[in-house]
Ligand code: PSU
C-alpha cells in the first residue's frame with residue numbers, strides 16, 4: 001500500500017473481502033455547495049451508497065495523509081472550512097503531502113487516491129472539462145487527463161454548460177475515454193437532461209456498465225470510463241433559466257479577471273447564487289441519483 005495512504009477500516013475490510021465500494025470526492029463538499037447543506041448532502045450520499053449495497057469511501061487529504069474513507073468529523077471539518085480548504089487537483093498532492101496540509105479532492109485526485117486504494121468506481125455530480133474560450137486560455141481541467149490515464153469508472157450527471165461541452169467530448173475522444181449515456185443517447189448537461197451532443201454508447205443496466213468496465217480492464221487500457229447519468233426528470237431545471245445564470249456567471253468571471261483553479265468554484269458559486277435554492281436542490285438530487293447507480297454497478301462488478 002502507498003505510504004501516504006490511509007484506508008478507513010470499514011473500506012479496507014470491504015475491499016479485502018471483494019465487496020462493493022464507491023469512492024466520493026470532497027471538492028463538491030468544500031467548494032461545490034454552501035454549509036451546512038454540503039455536509040448534510042455528503043452524509044446523505046454516503047447513506048444512499050449503503051442503502052444500495054456498497055460501502056462509501058469519501059476521499060480527501062487530511063493533515064497530509066491521503067484518506068479513503070472519512071469520519072463524520074472530517075466531513076464536517078471540510079464542509080465548515082469551505083473554500084478555505086485547498087482545492088487539490090493532481091499538481092497539488094505533492095505539496096499537500098509534504099506540508100502535512102488538508103485538501104479537498106477534485107475528480108482527478110479522487111480518481112488517483114481511489115486507484116491507490118483499489119476502488120474501481122467513483123460517483124460525483126459534474127466533472128471538469130474544456131472551458132469556453134480554451135482556445136486562448138488553454139483552461140482544460142486536469143480531470144480529463146486523469147480519465148485518460150487512471151482506471152476508475154466515474155459516474156456523473158454530465159458536465160455543466162459553464163464548459164464547452166463539444167470540445168470536452170472531442171478531448172475525451174482523442175484521449176480514448178469512452179463516454180457512456182445511462183439510459184440516454186445524449187450527453188446530459190448536469191441541471192438538464194439534454195445537451196444536444198451525443199454520447200459514444202447508451203447503456204441501460206448496471207450489469208452492462210460493469211461488463212463494459214470489465215472489458216476495458218481486460219484489454220489492459222490504462223484509462224478510465226465516464227458514465228453520464230441524466231438528472232431525474234422531476235428535478236431537471238428549465239434550460240432558459242439555467243442558461244441565463246451561466247451566461248451571467250461567465251460575464252462576471254471575465255469582468256473580475258477570475259482564472260486558474262478559481263474559475264470553476266467561482267462559476268459554480270455564482271450559478272447557485274443567481275438561481276437560489278432551486279439549482280442546489282437539483283444538484284443534491286442528481287448526486288444521489290449517481291450514488292445509487294454507482295453502488296449498483298459496484299455490486300455487479302463485485303459478482
Ligand atoms: N463541476 C461541477 N461541480 C463540481 C466541480 C466541477 O459541476 O463540484 C468540481 C469537481 O471537484 C471537479 C473540479 O473535479 O470542480 C474541476 O475543477 P477544475 O475545472 O479547476 O479542474
Ligand code: MN
Nearest residue numbers: 139140141260
Ligand atoms: Mn482549470
